[in-house]
Amino acid sequence: MKNIRWGLVFYTFLGIAALAGLIVLMSLINHKDAAQVCKSLKVNVEGKETFIDQHDISKMINNQFGTITGKELKTIKFEEIEQAIEKLPYVSNAEIHTDMDGTVNVNVRQREVVLRVINQDGREFYVDTKGHKIPVTLKYVPHVLVANGKIRESYTKPLEQVETKMVKDLVHIVDHVKGNDLWENQIVQIYVNEQNDIELIPRVGKEVLVVGSADSLDYKLKRLEMYYKNILPKVGTEAYAKVNVKYGGQIICERREGWYMDSLQMKINMKN
Incomplete structure (x- = not known):
């Protein structure tokens, strides 16, 4: 008896008792969960857009799966509900979890759109941050740039990926000017002309800004800044159309009253 380590025996016994108690507690919780009913449904919609709201999601769940309030939790097909919500074109992700009191929480994250496109056939769609096409709705109009003109990108169904280089260029321009105090405020629309050149429509001034494509965009915008700083103050907003x-290394200004072209050959010093 003297060689028995009673401290070790005590702690071993205590550990076994705690494990047994935990097993009993988990079995009681599982038994309770199996019989627990849904007390309430709470929907949380996240994201900067408001294409959909809590009412839309609740209505969709009740229409497709019946009223879940009052149902036993074990009979509710949570995975199928998540998959159904994620099929909505304005939803990027959906997750469902339950609280101990029987509340079913549905967390929905909306897609974020960056551009509204009106193609050459008059079809309209949004483009989200992942390059998916999102349908236009009358319920909500996000504050994003609109691009129209000779845009050949088609639209047949929601969540298609953008295919043409033109629309990819348009999205690149939007992403590039985002956060830039000058261009984010100055550009109000994007237009694709008959020569397939991208034109920027400014908020201040009547001249159209032609960039052609999104290639070398930094270089092109720097030359436009030079125009605004060094040329516009001298000629005024009515001088050029x-x-x-x-084209690299120059700023070509087309006079408003005719087809006379001022070609200002600029030696761009990148250090300045």
């Missing part, structure tokens, strides 16, 4: 920076 178009300012073209499509």
Whole structure:
């Protein structure tokens, strides 16, 4: 008896008792969960857009799966509900979990759109941050740039991926100017002309800004900044119909009253 380590025996016994108690507690919880009913449904919609709201999600769940309030939790097909919500074109992710009191929480994250496109056939769609096409709805109009004109990108069904280089260029321009105090405020619309050149429509001034494509966009925008800082103050906003920076090393200004072209050959010093 003297060689028995009573402290070790005590702690071993205590550990076994705690494990047994935990097993009993878990079995009681599982038994309770198996018979527990849904007391309430709470929907939380996240994201900067408001294409859909809590009422839309609750209505969709009740229409497709019946009223879940009052049902036993074990009979509710949570995975199928998540999959059904994620099929909505305005939803990027959905997750469902339950509380101990029987509340079913549905967390929904909306897609974020960056551009509204009106193609050459008059079909409209949004483009989200992942390059998916999102349908237009009258319920909500997000504050994003609109691009129209000779845009060949088609639209047949929601969540298609953008295919053409033109629309990818348009999205690249939007992403590029985002957060830039000058261009985010100055550009109010994007237009694709008959020559397939991208034109930026400014908020201040009547001249159209021609960039051609999204290639070398930094370089083109720097030349447009030079136009605004060094040329516009001297000639005024009525002088030119178009300012073209499509071609490297120059700013081409088309006079409003005719087809006379001012070609300002600029030696761009990148250090400045």
